[in-house]
Amino acid sequence: xxxxxxxxxxxxxxxxxxxxxxxxxxxxxxxxxxxxxxxxxxxxxxxxxxxxxxxxxxxxxxxxxxxxxxxxxxxxxxxxxxxxxxxxxxxxxxxxxxxxxxxxxxxxxxxxxxxxxxxxxxxxxxxxxxxxxxxxxx
Numbered sequence: 001x002x003x004x005x006x007x008x009x010x011x012x013x014x015x016x017x018x019x020x021x022x023x024x025x026x027x028x029x030x031x032x033x034x035x036x037x038x039x040x041x042x043x044x045x046x047x048x049x050x051x052x053x054x055x056x057x058x059x060x061x062x063x064x065x066x067x068x069x070x071x072x073x074x075x076x077x078x079x080x081x082x083x084x085x086x087x088x089x090x091x092x093x094x095x096x097x098x099x100x101x102x103x104x105x106x107x108x109x110x111x112x113x114x115x116x117x118x119x120x121x122x123x124x125x126x127x128x129x130x131x132x133x134x135x136x137x138x
Contacts, residue, residue, distance in 0.1 A: 003137040009035040009061035011043045011078065012098070013070040017122060021065070024126060030133040035061055039070045040078025044085075051088060060091050063136045065120075068099040068106065075099070079113050086115060094136045096120050 008031040012018050018036055025031050037043040043064075050059045068075035075097060086093075097110040100122040110119045120128070 004029065005031040005062045005133050005137045007031065007033045007035065007059075007061045007063075008133075009037070009043065009064045011037045011040055011064065011070070011075070012067035013038045014067065017067075020123075021129075024129060025133075028126075028130060028133075030130065031063075038072075040066075040073035040075060040081070042072075044073070044078060044081050047082075047085060051085065060089065061093060062091075063133070064093060064095045065098045066095060068097060068101060068110075076109070079110075079116070083113070083115065096132065098122060098124065 008025060010018055010021055022034060022036070025034055035043075035046070037046070047060060066075045066078060073081075079097075082095075093115075094117050095115050096118050097116050098120045099106060099110075102121055107119050110116050
């Protein structure tokens with residue numbers, strides 16, 4: 001694998017899941033760096049801060065894994081807010097919704113956001129995870 005994702009971002013309040021993904025990313029060397037946020041608000045505040053203060057778009061993630069069920073600001077609220085700032089970004093960000101929900105309504109709703117690349121159901125298989133990073137880095 002030649003290219004690597006520079007910066008990945010996980011927005012999820014499930015510590016066990018986050019630690020697992022973190023380990024996979026480190027062991028498989030899928031990304032140079034990793035941002036982790038417990039809820040959508042933390043992530044959004046960071047993105048807005050970077051947009052307002054930095055000219056360094058590389059401080060924004062190449063790929064986001066977004067959980068739906070979180071306290072403070074859940075995945076849906078994050079998506080609604082992210083839409084508003086996304087057009088001001090010069091960087092292409094690949095976004096995956098990751099959820100343990102297998103409710104088809106959630107799947108439909110997630111896919112109704114054109115910035116959502118795909119809807120992944122937890123737990124994500126390792127092979128699929130690697131493919132996602134390969135596609136994003138290419």
